[in-house]
């Protein structure tokens with residue numbers, strides 16, 4: 138039997154403005170009511186980057202796709218939850234997506250670890266996020282990376298014909 142080679146670890150780097158079209162396409166292709174509260178994107182698609190969505194807040198993972206090209210396989214967006222100085226010790230994950238072809242091989246985990254490292258270097262001692270109650274893959278990933286449920290807004294969203302909880306998760310960022 139042929140031995141399977143280990144999958145290469147995705148390379149994580151800060152996003153640049155030129156990544157915008159690929160990230161728009163990633164958001165479009167991964168949209169689902171499992172994780173999105175915005176309506177399905179419709180053409181003409183809004184640019185990924187704008188006044189509130191800046192490359193400096195995004196890390197991307199590059200990986201080789203099934204066609205053999207090195208492309209963006211996933212991204213994570215981490216920002217201060219508010220502009221308040223009394224809240225400056227916290228970072229919040231406000232966007233995480235991995236292309237369908239790249240899932241299940243550690244890309245999401247690599248992005249979360251990189252984001253926690255960046256937040257730590259920025260001086261944050263806590264990182265939070267919001268995840269839909271029915272998003273089992275994402276919840277399993279966050280829990281396995283040390284996030285715990287810190288609150289639940291029951292039935293906060295009506296998606297796909299049913300009420301869905303908004304689950305607040307967080308974890309400390311040790312030194």
Ligand SMILES: CC(C)(COP(=O)(O)OP(=O)(O)OC[C@H]1O[C@@H](n2cnc3c(N)ncnc32)[C@H](O)[C@@H]1OP(=O)(O)O)[C@@H](O)C(=O)NCCC(=O)NCCS
Pocket residue numbers: 167171172232233234235236239240241242243244245246247267268269272273274275277278279281
């Ligand atoms: C959630 C998501 C980012 C995971 O990305 P990924 O690259 O496939 O995740 P990884 O391969 O790093 O998996 C890490 C862990 O996540 C969990 N996980 C990932 N996919 C899972 C699935 N389909 N079912 C259950 N658990 C899953 C497992 O605990 C896994 O660890 P293991 O491989 O040791 O079992 C990806 O499925 C995705 O983009 N989903 C749509 C967008 C989304 O839900 N974003 C989060 C919004 S809050």
